[in-house]
Amino acid sequence: xxxxxKLKTHKATAKRFKKSGSGKxxxxxxxxxxxxxxxxxxxxxxxxxxxxxxxxxxxxxxxRLAPYL
Numbered sequence: 001x002x003x004x005x006k007l008k009t010h011k012a013t014a015k016r017f018k019k020s021g022s023g024k025x026x027x028x029x030x031x032x033x034x035x036x037x038x039x040x041x042x043x044x045x046x047x048x049x050x051x052x053x054x055x056x057x058x059x060x061x062x063x064r065l066a067p068y069l
């Protein structure tokens with residue numbers, strides 16, 4: 001039997017994305033670094049939610065970079 005190798009996870013990708021229970025790849029939203037005092041509470045709260053990654057090619061690239069999500 002041929003030896004199967006472990007794949008290395010791209011750590012930056014693993015930190016930015018996660019997989020939902022149904023298998024969708026979720027991402028965090030950007031623009032959270034600084035200058036948040038100028039935003040409304042509602043706008044800041046909306047930045048905390050996760051969004052589904054749109055686009056098959058993006059999903060494929062993420063799967064390749066982080067195979068064990």
